[in-house]
Amino acid sequence: MASGDFLRQMQGYGLTTANIFYRMPDHPGIIQSYIWQDYDLHPHFPELRKFLDFWTRSLDGPLHGVTVAHAQLIKPAEMRLVNGEFSVH
Template sequence: MKERDIAAKLKGHGLTTAKILYYRPDAPSLLQVFAWQECDVAPDFPALPGFLDDWRREIEAQLHSVRLAHDRLIRSTQWRPVSDILPLP
């Protein structure tokens, strides 16, 4: 992992997954699922509104709901200094 990747993760960047339910244009009584993944920043998720705006503008399918999951792999609370050294036998 590169240093800039670690720095980005410490600032809140992480894999964001959106489970999007939408009505099928050819069968409006049926729902379809679309999964979207992007590296985004929690809790504001600045990339997601742009994607949803593009969806509304470019795709005929009407959105039903969006469910989010975010994976922060590295957090600042996971880093702590170690002051003791334990010798191995």
Template structure:
């Protein structure tokens, strides 16, 4: 049995985190925070946009803003093997 997240990473998907600020219908002057996390494909984010479409249709809370972080967007410097010797004193 294969792990779904591992298979997704092999297909190019990476961990995506969305910080969603929204207004509740009974308190429109207050902002509330919802954090969503799933494996998604940058830069199109099809899984996130499907979730946001579901939010707009099914949840009675108006979206204020969405901030996205994706592991490919904040990727650290990649290492690669090179032939040679480096002397450090």
């Protein structure tokens, strides 16, 4: 049986990392950073949007900015032609 993460990758999900910058509730002049990582769909990022909506509704630290990186982990195989074969004993 394949893992749930593998099945999600087969459905087009890729690893998404978001660096979320937010202001401290008690000290609004200080900006903190929180790293969020999960499998998500590019380019609309429904899982990240769901998390950011939760953050806005439930947490006191107002968002300052979000930087997103995404990598499609399962890609078509790359093929490279080889000119020779070497045997190592």
